[in-house]
Amino acid sequence: MTTKLETLESVLRNTLGDHVQSLESAFGELTLVVKAADYLSVMRTLRDDAGLRFDELIDLCGVDYSTYADGAWDGPRFAVVNHLLSVEHNWRLRVRVFAPDDDMPVVSSLVDIWPTANWYEREAFDLFGILFEGHTDLRRILTDYGFIGHPFRKDFPVSGYVEMRYDPEQKRVIYQPVTIEPRENIPRVIREDKYGMK
Template sequence: MSTIQQEGLAAALRNSLEIKLVNLQVQQNELTIVVNAEDIRAVSKILRDDSALRFDTLIDLCGIDYSTYGDQLSAKYELRNKRFAVIYHLLSVEKNQRLRVRVLAENNEFPVVHSVTEIWPAANWFEREAFDLYGIVFADHPDLRRILTDYGFIGNPFRKDFPITGHVEMRYDEQQRRVIYQPVSIEPREITPLVIREEHYGDSEF
């Protein structure tokens, strides 16, 4: 996107979103806006329907856990002690423009953001993925359940505090003739790679 296009889109966003626009900045040569979680549904309708915007396509939606970000990054992204966010990547086919939207969940213990499936139906599985991997709840989602992990899975594996080994492991029990869950039996250990070098390896003959 050219500088002129960015400036035109930024002006249109400020004009259309008004007080609902928390922040606007350029990242990776794309405009990124921040809006409050309570406004995401109203903002999404404006982004899709406003004649100056026409973001008719949701390309991607993902969750993010900011818990291990340092103070400098926290200030840069205006996190204000908020841990979870939802990122939306939008495309206007009509105007050939892209936009990134960031929404910070208000509650770190129980992150909730309104579903945008009514505005962009493609959000359905993306929101289920963010729910599964990060534990972000999407209010009014038509079928919010796990999509990548097993139905009996415990926890959310993309959270920064999720243990690498997980909480439980599963195996098939011959006596019970079914899959059972049990505590993880893997013992944590540090693996140091063994490097073997032959004498004069890599020396040039010339």
């Protein structure tokens, strides 16, 4: 007797064929990895094929693998991970695609397939700097317009690059280089000898 995951895996392998770079089961879900060149056609097939019908994009996020496995990761740095749901078949699927260029991470936009990808892709662009080719309104969504850098990248400094403050002389908010000295806080714990005893 085959399980639901085994059935889905079989359907995916038969439908996608050589487009499957890897297909693994983890945490009760299948993770499909596809090449960036095949990404758009695979996602369209996942939505439109009668045997799959992944009609909902639940989530899309960016991932920075630069320090993954304590630096032992030897693959592309940036990935986009999608979570799909097929209401008809009651299946969930995780799809991962790696951007081929670490210096300029670009993958295709899914807005034409699932309109809900719009803000998810803007968030991945804003926080990770991943560009989505074909997105018609790719601009920051969470950080300020003048913000420099992408705060979820592993090499982004903890304190950032600039700080914002009100300047009473100019009567406006200004940006200036960070003036905070980096320091390490070590928590100090003081315990009484008879703590909790009556």
